[in-house]
Structures are given as C-alpha cells and as structure tokens.
Amino acid sequence: MYNIAVIPGDGIGKEVMKACINVLKSLDIDFNFTYGEAGDECLLENGEALPDTTIELAKNADACLFGAAGETAADVIVRLRQELNLFANLRPVKSYPNTNALFNNLDFMIVRENTEGIYVAKEEEYTEEGAIARRIITKKASKRIIDYAFQFAKNNNKSKVTGVHKANVLKVTDGLFKEVLYEVAKDYEGEVEVEDFYVDATAMYLITRPESFEVIVTTNLFGDILSDEGAGLVGGLGMIPSGNIGEDGALFEPVHGSAPDIAGKGIANPMAMILSASMMLNYLEEYEAEENLNNAILTVLNEGKVLTPDLGGTATTTEVGEAIISAL
Amino acid sequence: MYNIAVIPGDGIGKEVMKACINVLKSLDIDFNFTYGEAGDECLLENGEALPDTTIELAKNADACLFGAAGETAADVIVRLRQELNLFANLRPVKSYPNTNALFNNLDFMIVRENTEGIYVAKEEEYTEEGAIARRIITKKASKRIIDYAFQFAKNNNKSKVTGVHKANVLKVTDGLFKEVLYEVAKDYEGEVEVEDFYVDATAMYLITRPESFEVIVTTNLFGDILSDEGAGLVGGLGMIPSGNIGEDGALFEPVHGSAPDIAGKGIANPMAMILSASMMLNYLEEYEAEENLNNAILTVLNEGKVLTPDLGGTATTTEVGEAIISAL
Ligand SMILES: CC(C)[C@H](C(=O)O)[C@@H](O)C(=O)O
Ligand SMILES: CC(C)[C@H](C(=O)O)[C@@H](O)C(=O)O
Numbered sequence: 052m053y054n055i056a057v058i059p060g061d062g063i064g065k066e067v068m069k070a071c072i073n074v075l076k077s078l079d080i081d082f083n084f085t086y087g088e089a090g091d092e093c094l095l096e097n098g099e100a101l102p103d104t105t106i107e108l109a110k111n112a113d114a115c116l117f118g119a120a121g122e123t124a125a126d127v128i129v130r131l132r133q134e135l136n137l138f139a140n141l142r143p144v145k146s147y148p149n150t151n152a153l154f155n156n157l158d159f160m161i162v163r164e165n166t167e168g169i170y171v172a173k174e175e176e177y178t179e180e181g182a183i184a185r186r187i188i189t190k191k192a193s194k195r196i197i198d199y200a201f202q203f204a205k206n207n208n209k210s211k212v213t214g215v216h217k218a219n220v221l222k223v224t225d226g227l228f229k230e231v232l233y234e235v236a237k238d239y240e241g242e243v244e245v246e247d248f249y250v251d252a253t254a255m256y257l258i259t260r261p262e263s264f265e266v267i268v269t270t271n272l273f274g275d276i277l278s279d280e281g282a283g284l285v286g287g288l289g290m291i292p293s294g295n296i297g298e299d300g301a302l303f304e305p306v307h308g309s310a311p312d313i314a315g316k317g318i319a320n321p322m323a324m325i326l327s328a329s330m331m332l333n334y335l336e337e338y339e340a341e342e343n344l345n346n347a348i349l350t351v352l353n354e355g356k357v358l359t360p361d362l363g364g365t366a367t368t369t370e371v372g373e374a375i376i377s378a379l
Numbered sequence: 380m381y382n383i384a385v386i387p388g389d390g391i392g393k394e395v396m397k398a399c400i401n402v403l404k405s406l407d408i409d410f411n412f413t414y415g416e417a418g419d420e421c422l423l424e425n426g427e428a429l430p431d432t433t434i435e436l437a438k439n440a441d442a443c444l445f446g447a448a449g450e451t452a453a454d455v456i457v458r459l460r461q462e463l464n465l466f467a468n469l470r471p472v473k474s475y476p477n478t479n480a481l482f483n484n485l486d487f488m489i490v491r492e493n494t495e496g497i498y499v500a501k502e503e504e505y506t507e508e509g510a511i512a513r514r515i516i517t518k519k520a521s522k523r524i525i526d527y528a529f530q531f532a533k534n535n536n537k538s539k540v541t542g543v544h545k546a547n548v549l550k551v552t553d554g555l556f557k558e559v560l561y562e563v564a565k566d567y568e569g570e571v572e573v574e575d576f577y578v579d580a581t582a583m584y585l586i587t588r589p590e591s592f593e594v595i596v597t598t599n600l601f602g603d604i605l606s607d608e609g610a611g612l613v614g615g616l617g618m619i620p621s622g623n624i625g626e627d628g629a630l631f632e633p634v635h636g637s638a639p640d641i642a643g644k645g646i647a648n649p650m651a652m653i654l655s656a657s658m659m660l661n662y663l664e665e666y667e668a669e670e671n672l673n674n675a676i677l678t679v680l681n682e683g684k685v686l687t688p689d690l691g692g693t694a695t696t697t698e699v700g701e702a703i704i705s706a707l
Contacts, residue, residue, distance in 0.1 A: 124547060125547040125548050125550075129548065153481075153586065169497075169514065169548070169549065170548055172548055172549065172550070174549065174550065174551035174552055175551070176551055180517050180518055180519060181515060181516055181517030181518055181519070181520075181552075181555065182515075182516055182551040182552045182555055183513050183514065183515050183516075183552070184513070184514040184516075184549050184551065184552045185511050185512070185513060185514075186497065186511065186512040186513075186514060187509060187510075187511050188509055188510055188511075188512075189508050189509030190508055190509055191508060191509070192509075193509075217600070217603075219452060219453040220453050220457065220497070220498055220500055220600075221497065221500065221502065221512050222453075222500070222502065223502035223503070223504055223510040223512065224502055224509075224510045224511070224512045227509065227510055250603075250604055251603045251604050251606075251607035252607060254582070254604045254605070254607045254608035254611065255607040255608060255610050255611040255615065255616065256611070257608070257611065258481065258586070258608065258611030258612060259611050259614075259615055272545070272548075273604075275545075275578075275579045276578055276579050276582045276601075276604060277582070278579075279579035279580060279582045279583040280582040280583060280585070280586065280608060282583050283582065283583040283584070283585065283586030283587050284586060286587075287583065287587055288583065
C-alpha cells in the first residue's frame, strides 16, 4: 500500500485533483490518500499558506500529489520543494495528438535544479535606492542534478545531455556549473554525450531546432523559464506535468497554476494533473499501471471526442477523467 | 557630419561590417568612420580584449557600430554598454518576408535594461563549495528603462507596455521593478496601457500568442533570454538588429555573434548588421534615409533572389550588400 499525500490547493487545482484521484482509484493499486491544505484559501482560513501539518504529511508520504496554488504559489511550492529536499524538477516537453502543439514530434526532458540558484531568495534592501538578490550555485547541488540528468538519460535511452547556463557573464557561478557538467560527463563517456549552450541561445534553439534536444539540465530559474517555453511549443500548460524528486520523497504537480479565470467552471483540462500522476506511478515503479494509464490518455486524445475547451472540445474536467477511466 | 566609431570585432563581425559600411557610404549622408579594435584577435595582439583607445573612440563618437566578438564577447560588449552608460537595449522582433519566420506577422519591441541586474557580475567564491552572484535592481535604473519603454510606445503608436519580471519569487528586487512599472504607467494613463507577466509565463506566451505584444520592458538577463526567443520566432539571429541607447551615445549591433563555424566563408547574412545601421539612422534622426534603407532591404527580401544560405539562398555577404545598394 502506498501512502499518498494529496494537496489540491486553490482554484482549478481542486478540480483537476478530483478527476485525477478518481482515475488513480480505478487502477488496481492500493493507495491510501490523505488530504492536506495549502494555498490562498488555506491562508485565509488558517493564517498560513503552508501549515506545518501539511509539510509533515508530505514528508511522511510515499509520494505527494499537488494541484495548484494562487497568489501564494511561491510560498507553498518553493517551500515544499526545499523542505522535502526535492532537488530534481522533471519537466517533460512532449507533443500529444489533438492538442494545439506547434511541433508534433517533440519528446525531451528538462531537468531543473530545484533547491538553489536565485530561488534561495536571499534578498536584501540595501538602501532606499534598490535591492540585491543572491544567486547561489554550489558544487554539491550542481553535481547532484547533473548526475541525475545523465542517469535519467541512460535509463531512458537518451543519447545526449545538454547543459544550459550563462557562463560567459556569470563566470564564477555558472562557470562552476559548466565545469561540473563536463566532470560528470566523463563518468558517462561512451554512453551519453554532452554539449552545452548559453541560456539565451537555448531559448532560440528551442524554437529553431527543438528536435535536437533529448535531456536538458540547468539551474533553477533557467529551468523555470525554458520549461514554460517548452510548454508553448507543445500547445500550452494544459498538457504539462512535472515531478519534483528527492532522495526520500517526491511531489507531482501540473505546471499550470490555479487559473482563477476558469476556476469553478468545471472546464479545466485535467490531463496535466493526470500525467503527473502517471509520473508518480513511474516513481513508485508501478510501470505496468503507468503504461496502461499513458495508453488510456493517448486513446482519449487520439479519439479527440472528449476534450476540454483549451483543446478545442466541449467536455468538462469530470468527463475527461471518466473517458480516461473507460479507456483503461 | 557624423563621427561614427566602427568596431568590427571578430569572425563574421568583420564581414557583415564591411557590407554595412558600403551601404552607409552609398547614402547621401556625410559620415566620418573611425575604426577601433576589440575582441579575441585584439586580445591576442594587444593583450586586452577592449583597449582604452577603443572605449575613448566609442565615447567620443556620435554613434558606434559594433560587429561581433568571439569568446571575449562578454568582456567587450557588456563593458562597452556599462562604460558608455547605454541603459536601453532595443531588440525588435519583426517578421520579414522570405525568411524562415515561424510567424509572419510579428512586430514588437523588447526594451531590455542594459546596465544592472545580474550583469553587474559581482560574483564571489564564498567557499570551496560554491559561489554567489548578486542581482542588483535599483529604483533609478528601473524608472529610467520603464520610462524609456513608455516613451518609445508613445512615439511609435504602440498602445501597450508589458512589464516582465519574477516578482513572485524575487519579491524584493522584482517587487521593486513591478512597483516602478505601475508608478511610471500612471504618467501615461489614457495614452499607453500597462500589463505585467512573470518571465516564465512570458516565455510561453511569446509562442502561444506573440501577436499580443507591442512593447516588452524587462530586466537585463530576462531581456537577453526573451530576445533570443523572439529571434527564434522570426527565423533566427540573421535578421535581428539591436540598439544600445544612452543619454549621450549609442551603439548598434546585430544580436548574432562572431559565428566561428561560418567565419571567413563570406556567406554571413549582413541583414542584421545593416538593420542595426538603420536603427542608427533613426537615432541620428535621419528618418528619410532610414526609410529608404528599410525599403531597399524589404525589396531585396521580397524579390528573394539575393539571399544568403541561412535564408535558403546562395548569395555572398557582399552580394547582399550590393543588392541593397542597387535597391536604394
Ligand atoms: C509558482 C512559481 C513559484 C513556480 C516557480 O517559479 O518555480 C512555477 O512557475 C513553477 O514553474 O513551478
Ligand atoms: C555576448 C553576451 C554577453 C551578450 C549578452 O548576454 O548580453 C549577448 O548574448 C547579447 O544578447 O548581446
């Protein structure tokens, strides 16, 4: 039996989570779901956006599912990533049929460092005139994430890892990242190739030759930006799941937010959330269930009959969830 | 008469500069071109990538034209921007005919802050374990660049300025930038609208709804990344000029680099360099010449007969320059 912490959060987070949990319940796996609160509503009700009880719940679970948070997103999700030491943020860029994908042949992974960089948010107001933020890059965290990326490549039949940085300007911090990239690459010589690009060039290449990427590894903020760009390539955030992986814990969440504009209407696309659950199945080594779920999702997309409005359909969140269950 | 400092730099920088100067010489304007050295070759020859004489030359000119630098690019161009206090980096994203533009209807401007942010590169190795970079955002520089963007919008019949930041994570530094955005926007109420997005969302919107942008204003590194992404939208760097504008000086350069892979072959696309010269004409208030030059460039592109290999043609750098001169 798996203990799963479920944190639906705000807005459409709740709606897509409901559909997702129903899908998971229909699988032949013994899950014990325990719910925790976090987000804007939680802040209003309990005076804090991320209560200690939720952090404890997440820490003690075999894996967590997270929906979305509103204004408090940074306080909730960045803190959860740090508290649980979920150092690797996996963000697949994958084209699916019947989505509005600009490119229909993409399948690469962005491996984003998830614990440091400018996200440590050690900011100071140094005078009335302005402020400083610190960007921290350590050898340890760089080695850990780069090694993770190479390992991922090896385990998933990918032949190349692309390191992304801005070492021409950030000579010390990103110089270190680049140095570690080539150090780690040596351990995989003959198995996985390595290359590196500046982050600005990468932002261009993602559009001019996205097929050339297999696994991208980069620091926290660059990963944030490039993965949203990647989402744009394959039709937007409705189809982008993610996994935050640590040494003893993991949290899966759609990359989209709480979407106040459509919240409450029951029309949010639950695919990103359900694909996140599929990544969780992989993490739990439930490979057969993962494959079945992925196939069911593909069936629904290929049929193109039960799709939410963002994909040009008229179905509700619940109906998409049910269609996936029927296809299982 | 205008005194123009010409810094061709390395690789294709030299080649495209030559074509560009020939085009400028064919205009009915009195230019006095003085050449300065900078870049990798200059470092080899003189022991420094950016000699003081070149900085002085640039400071004393009415405007500068810069080609490209190789490995030393950051030391050359970032320093020139800072020494000359060229606070506004203008990067148009514009679709041209017969290019490989993914979108053929784009015409917006990215206004990038050019003097601070993480480009101050105040980095420290704080232990053996890692390093810190500082990102500095001041009220003064933010106000200056945001005001520039609104003024630009007003003068160019644009109805909206989009501020881009990451204020959910960088609450103090980008919080300040966002605050100043809305402060400055008040001065333009009724004339220019304002909106703001997170940088990650913007990276997605640039692909999913690029037509919605008119003027983007953002901090240094975000501008660097988003403008290369913008280049991707309109077919790559061969067509992207830029202007670095200060209170008493300006420098114009193609966004592409020295391209060692094609340097020396005479096949580099000079369009980005020549379009940069056209931005210089605008800066010098030579509006008629600017319009004539832009029309000549458009004629050559529309005819589609004399194009460099990056645009699917077989013409040389020189031939493209000559075709533009003939079309003038
Ligand atoms: C909500 C925000 C703090 C978060 C981030 O920047 O990491 C989001 O953009 C993401 O990518 O998960
Ligand atoms: C060469 C490099 C330092 C430079 C930058 O980062 O500004 C370049 O990428 C650019 O955009 O002009």
